[in-house]
Amino acid sequence: xxxxxxxxxxxxxxxxxxxxxxxxxxxxxxxxxxxxxxxxxxxxxxxxxxxxxxxxxxxxxxxxxxxxxxxxxxxxxxxxxxxxxxxxxxxxxxxxxxxxxxxxxxxxxxxxxxxxxxxxxxxxxxxxxxxxxxxxxxxxxxxxxxxxxxxxxxxxxxxxxxxxxxxxxxxxxxxxxxxxxxxxxxxxxxxxxxxxxxxxxxxxxxxxxxxxxxxxxxxxxxxxxxxxxxxxxxxxxxxxxxxxxxxxxxxxxxxxxxxxxxxxxxxxxxxxxxxxxxxxxxxxxxxxxxxxxxxxxxxxxxxxxxxxxxxxxxxxxxxxxxxxxxxxxxxxxxxxxxxxxxxxxxxxxxxxxxxxxxxxxxxxxxxxxxxxxxxxxxx
Amino acid sequence: xxxxxxxxxxxxxxxxxxxxxxxxxxxxxxxxxxxxxxxxxxxxxxxxxxxxxxxxxxxxxxxxxxxxxxxxxxxxxxxxxxxxxxxxxxxxxxxxxxxxxxxxxxxxxxxxxxxxxxxxxxxxxxxxxxxxxxxxx
Numbered sequence: 001x002x003x004x005x006x007x008x009x010x011x012x013x014x015x016x017x018x019x020x021x022x023x024x025x026x027x028x029x030x031x032x033x034x035x036x037x038x039x040x041x042x043x044x045x046x047x048x049x050x051x052x053x054x055x056x057x058x059x060x061x062x063x064x065x066x067x068x069x070x071x072x073x074x075x076x077x078x079x080x081x082x083x084x085x086x087x088x089x090x091x092x093x094x095x096x097x098x099x100x101x102x103x104x105x106x107x108x109x110x111x112x113x114x115x116x117x118x119x120x121x122x123x124x125x126x127x128x129x130x131x132x133x134x135x136x137x138x139x140x141x142x143x144x145x146x147x148x149x150x151x152x153x154x155x156x157x158x159x160x161x162x163x164x165x166x167x168x169x170x171x172x173x174x175x176x177x178x179x180x181x182x183x184x185x186x187x188x189x190x191x192x193x194x195x196x197x198x199x200x201x202x203x204x205x206x207x208x209x210x211x212x213x214x215x216x217x218x219x220x221x222x223x224x225x226x227x228x229x230x231x232x233x234x235x236x237x238x239x240x241x242x243x244x245x246x247x248x249x250x251x252x253x254x255x256x257x258x259x260x261x262x263x264x265x266x267x268x269x270x271x272x273x274x275x276x277x278x279x280x281x282x283x284x285x286x287x288x289x290x291x292x293x294x295x296x297x298x299x300x301x302x303x304x305x306x307x308x309x310x311x312x313x314x315x316x317x318x319x320x321x322x323x324x325x326x327x328x329x330x331x332x333x334x335x336x337x338x339x340x341x342x343x344x345x346x347x348x349x350x351x352x353x354x355x356x357x358x359x360x361x362x363x364x365x366x367x368x369x370x371x372x373x374x375x376x377x378x379x
Numbered sequence: 380x381x382x383x384x385x386x387x388x389x390x391x392x393x394x395x396x397x398x399x400x401x402x403x404x405x406x407x408x409x410x411x412x413x414x415x416x417x418x419x420x421x422x423x424x425x426x427x428x429x430x431x432x433x434x435x436x437x438x439x440x441x442x443x444x445x446x447x448x449x450x451x452x453x454x455x456x457x458x459x460x461x462x463x464x465x466x467x468x469x470x471x472x473x474x475x476x477x478x479x480x481x482x483x484x485x486x487x488x489x490x491x492x493x494x495x496x497x498x499x500x501x502x503x504x505x506x507x508x509x510x511x512x513x514x515x516x
Contacts, residue, residue: 197452
């Protein structure tokens, strides 16, 4: 069945608070988000027969089954996926595939993490950089994205002020979101004065570290009865994963969005100009700029000018990350980019609502520009 | 050097020859016996032609800076005393790209495209790390 038929839908969304939540852990956060999404969809627990999740750093063996057990579900389809920030969208893809071949009917996709206050406990996932990067001090995500930013600056003349425009806009949007970790507005001067973490990236180029969770329920419109909320259709969905480690990246300035985006727009039968709101994976400011280019919202190399021109603000040509994104709302690996897009299309966003939003793009990016997923939603 | 406080690689197959090379003062790379492609990081398989056959070769140890960053924050306590320090993606002449440090170079002097050559610094009795420095004219 073609996605553009609109038959595959997100029927419910759930979010927990984000930020420092020392009394929560990955189990409690994941369960609360899943419960909220099931209830938002108006489904009974007994109707949920699929669950997808992510084995984050503190997760343990048979993770998805453990969550199912805690929810009182014996699923006919479940597993953990592992694509970093592209995973939430990939979960939607896997859910649709599983429903399409009849494995299950209603799938909860949930992401939860306690990386802010949870410390390290039983599960400990190694990163795979121990032999080739760590001994050279190439540690932490900011280093990799700084390498990307430096190269983008070199090839296209992108300036710190343009990265700053992204940071300032995300904060402005977060100030309108009650569930945001950082709501105090910042200025470009604040951005320029923030300390260098890994030059050329400053503190305010970097996403937050958060405890939090989000979930969505995926189902078929023609099988969905008595849903509580208007379902939002999945019209386009694509993935493209160019590399694992930065030393083998085919490009430092073009992301997987350049391939996945075209496919997703093709499936939906729409062009970038028709998108009303974009929730773009913003682990670092430079990634918003690169993806604006790769999705075709502006020409290659002009992402910085596009952001600096105010086009990504609410009221602009393409409002981006209306919830404040990973940079200011909180870092829940992009799951809250999907829930925000759904809420925008349902008209539930209050002060930050994009008027009459009909089509939304959501992107996910994992590793060091290693994985990418694109999702187009419509009502 | 027992008090070396920074992360060290785990030496084993297939990377043993690479680290043995560093200890001997040279960068060694696998070259595919079937298609000629150089491999990095070390791998049992050629990602161009899927050949399992390779021969270790001595690299010229010279290349150019593809991109670089300057760490102002230590993400591991072992690097605290070295900040600010330069990390770069180095394109070796053989066609592989690797992560390393640029040493013996003021931060203001490093640039994309800069020519560099390998230098070797012992970390422990067993392990020597390959770094790079600007090629002197």
